[in-house]
Amino acid sequence: xxxxxxxxxxxxxxxxxxxxxxxxxxxxxxxxxxxxxxxxxxxxxxxxxxxxxxxxxxxxxxxxxxxxxxxxxxxxxxxxxxxxxxxxxxxxxxxxxxxxxxxxxxxxxxxxxxxxxxxxxxxxx
Numbered sequence: 808x809x810x811x812x813x814x815x816x817x818x819x820x821x822x823x824x825x826x827x828x829x830x831x832x833x834x835x836x837x838x839x840x841x842x843x844x845x846x847x848x849x850x851x852x853x854x855x856x857x858x859x860x861x862x863x864x865x866x867x868x869x870x871x872x873x874x875x876x877x878x879x880x881x882x883x884x885x886x887x888x889x890x891x892x893x894x895x896x897x898x899x900x901x902x903x904x905x906x907x908x909x910x911x912x913x914x915x916x917x918x919x920x921x922x923x924x925x926x927x928x929x930x931x932x
Contacts, residue, residue: 851874851895852874854874854875854876854894854895855872855873855874857873857875857876857877859875859877861877861918861921861922862875862877862890862892862907862918862921862922862925863875863877863892863894863896863905863907863921863922863925864922865918865919865921865922865925866921866922866923866924866925866926866927866929867896867925867926867929868929871896871897871898871929872897873894873895873896873897874894874895874897875892875893875894875895876892876893876894877890877891877892877893878890878891878892879891879914886912887910887911887912888910888911888912888913888914888917889908889909889910889911889917890908890909890911890914890917890918890921891906891907891908891909892905892906892907892921893905893906893907894906896925896929898929903928905925905928907920907921907924907925909921
């Protein structure tokens with residue numbers, strides 16, 4: 808199962824998904840800022856220094872700046888795993904937000920799925 812959220816100035820910023828029986832609607836326009844501009848910039852600077860080069864980063868051309876956070880999760884007594892990667896991709900003249908959440912049984916495969924999705928979205932015309 809894969810969930811993808813994309814946001815940029817040039818496309819709709821409302822995504823609907825189905826989680827169980829409860830619809831999830833994400834609207835960036837309703838999110839209020841919680842950090843000062845200075846602290847927000849500092850947080851972005853830290854996220855841009857991530858050393859993790861799989862997932863989103865692996866799907867981008869070299870040199871593209873990304874402020875991102877990834878996560879992995881495994882379950883006790885289960886082969887099910889989750890891999891999530893969310894970030895701001897600073898594509899020249901067209902930055903965008905991307906969040907990809909994947910369930911599966913192999914982290915390496917899920918990381919490649921995220922890289923492939925990122926690549927397709929980055930190069931979409």
